[in-house]
Each structure stands twice: as C-alpha cells, then as structure tokens.
Amino acid sequence: MKKVSVSFTLNGDPVTAEVPAAWTLLRTLRENFEFTGAKEGCGVGECGACTVIVDGDAVNSCIFPIPEIEGKSVVTIEGIADKDGNLHPLQKAFLDNNGVQCGFCTSGMIMSAKALLDKNHNPTEDEIRTSIAGNLCRCTGYVQIVEAIGMAAKK
Amino acid sequence: MLNYDYIKPESIKDVFSLLKEYGAEATLIAGGTDVMVNIRNRKLSPGVLISLRGLMDLQYINKNKGYHIGGMTTHRMLEQSELVKNELSALHDGASRVGSVQIRNVATIGGNICNAAPSADTAGPLLVLDAVVVLEGPEGKRKIPVAEFFTGPSTTVRREDEVLVEFDIPEDNSRYGSAYWKHSRRKAMDLPILGVAVALNLAEDRTIVDARIGLSVVAPTPIRALRAEEYLKGKSFREDVLLEAGRIASSEASPRDSIRGKAWYRGDMIKVFVPRMAKLAAERRGVI
Known part of the structure; x- marks a missing residue:
C-alpha cells in the first residue's frame, strides 16, 4: 500500500496522519481521526453529506484526495462548538x-x-x-x- | 483495493518529466471531481495520479489584450469574478451552474474542458466567446480553437504529454453580449438536457453585426451552429429573425435519445432557447 504522511490543521489543532495515498479526506477523518460527523452518502460528490470546510471553502471530502490536504486547515462539525461545549x-x-x-x-x-x-x-x-x-x-x-x-x- | 501513488509537482516542467517517467500508468488530476469519481466507479485505475494543484500560477482571470483564464481556475472563481460576469457573461452563466458550491470550489475550467463531456457547462460559452485553448507540452505551447478541441465524447486533441494551461478569449468580445442557458430538470447537481449559448454583436440600429451560437448535448461534441450564425449576420434583430435562427440551429444539431431527454425534445428546445438567449445577450449588450 502506497502511503503518504500529511500534516494539516484539524479544527484548530495541528495534526499529522500517515494513510494510504489513495484515501480521501473523508476516509481519513472517519477512520484515522474517528471524526464520524462527516458522512459518506453517495461517495461521488453529489449528496454533500461529507461536506467539510477546507481553507474557508465547503468541499466534498469524499472526493478530496488526502495528499492535497497538506498544509491546509480543515474544519468539521466536531470543531464548531466553542471550547466550553456551547453549540454553534x-x-x-x-x-x-x-x-x-x-x-x-x-x-x-x-x-x-x-x-x-x-x-x-x-x-x-x-x-x-x-x-x-x-x-x-x-x-x-x-x-x-x-x-x-x-x-x-x-x- | 485502491492503490495508487500521488505526486504533486510544483512546476510544469516536473509534470512533463513525471508524465514521461510513468507513461500510461499516469493520470493527471486537477480539481478531481471527475477523476476521483471515475476511480471510484472503476472506470479509471491509475498507477499514479499527478496532481496539477501545485501549479498555482495557472489560477488567474485577467484582461490584457484579450481575456486570459488559467487552466486551473476554479468554477467558483469564475462565478465570483465581476470581469467574467460583466464581459464574458455566458461563461459566468455556465460556470455558476456546474454542480454545487462544493464542486465549484475545487473543479477547474481546464478539467471541465479536458474531460470533454458533450454536456460540459463551460464548453458552449467558450465556443461562443471564440476561446482558444493553450496546450503546453515538453516541446512548447500550441493553440487550438475550442471549436476544434473536442473530437468526440471524452476525447480531445490534447496529447497525453500536454497540459491545458490557458484559455485565450479575444478582446473583441467586449463588443458582444452573451448568455448561456443550461436546460435541466433541477437547478443544481444535474447535467443539462440541453445547453444553448449565444453571443451577439449588435449595432445601435439593432442590426446584427455578428452572432455566435454554441450548442451542447446535441451532438458527440459541443458544436457551433454555423448556418444559423450566417443567417443572422446583417439581419435586423427581430422576433421572426430569431425564431428562424432557432429553427436553422435545430436543423444543425443531431441529438439522440438519452435518459435525460428525447432527441425530438432537445431539437424543439433549441428552437425555444436560441431566440431567448439571443434576447438576453442583446439585453446585456444594452441594445434592447
């Protein structure tokens, strides 16, 4: 399995992941970080259940190649409530x-x-x-x- | 199990040497909204993906002796550009109607054209703006009019060692008004049943100085309706003239039955939308 190591910011925290190069951002979020808020619906960028924010823009994480996340900032549903747990x-x-x-x-x-x-x-x-x-x-x-x-x- | 390498070079020279090194194993990926879907659907099984997303210098929209749009420019950038909205309106119409915000944030215009779907929403607009595709390969650049770029569904004249780096759009488009209609069952996340683009250069006395008509999903490639264009030149901008142009354009198309619409329906809708887009183009030109 061809792997990549990517470093990025996840909900404000610097993180690094070593995952197969063929993984998507969605799979990495769910299986590597166990952030399961983003869902896989269609898996081909049509339903939007996997939407996360990358550098300020909404993207379909199910078709976002994980190597492209290097150096970027990702915000998921897990990261939008404040530190005290008050909902966004x-x-x-x-x-x-x-x-x-x-x-x-x-x-x-x-x-x-x-x-x-x-x-x-x-x-x-x-x-x-x-x-x-x-x-x-x-x-x-x-x-x-x-x-x-x-x-x-x-x- | 999917297993491929992913390489993100930072210069176009590196792209060329990687393409040479990996040959048929390599697939270029830009925004990935087609490539990633094709991989998942097992239509593509690359050994290595070579990303063009490191070529940030191919992401621009500017006006300098004509209009220049970098191949890696996203649909969202086109949608949010005042220059494109005001002076290349048909392209604004097309880019704004691709997929969803999430798709437009990453999908590139170069990818839309290289993917060469007969339904590509930027193809009709680029045809009526008389755009030229700039391809760059190891031996240098060559320019191909968009009208000659497509050779069939999903096929183009681009060689495997070439990258689409720019669209050049002639300066004289500032004298045209243009519009594109994506005819679809729903507003978002749908492919067009039919696409109709019109660019018009109208004199103050409403004489049609020049007309360009682009049609998509009505032939194996997006096409220009050249006979209808010829008919319009020199005519007065009138309802009966526009209707006749629509009929001629419809006769130039060779639509087929598909899941999205019947051939007869597509043919009839060309007659409806050619006049309608001509009127919108004229309105945007400020003549009517």
Missing part, C-alpha cells in the same frame, strides 16, 4: 427550528451553511438555498433547514 449558533438554530429529522445530512448542511455565513453575514434566501444546493436531504425538511440558517444568520 447554526447547531442551535437547527435544533430550535426542527432542522434535523434523521440527521444524516445535518452535519454537511451545517458546514455548507457555515461556509456561507462566515463570508456573508446577511444572506438572502436565494443565497442560502444556493449554498446548500449540493446537500441532499431525503427527509426533505428543506424549509426548516433554510429557515434555521436564516435564524442563525441573524445572531
């Missing part, structure tokens, strides 16, 4: 607004929304919808999700 405003808004049903798409939805809100504090509904257009929810609770993101933006 997006997490709180999803709970308060029933934006979670089965929960499988939730971490990806929240990471896509976070990438939007980090750059745009006052998004339009259209911008919110575009930001999560690559996140599929099979429970189809989209209305509550869009509302939750709008609520979080106001905080």
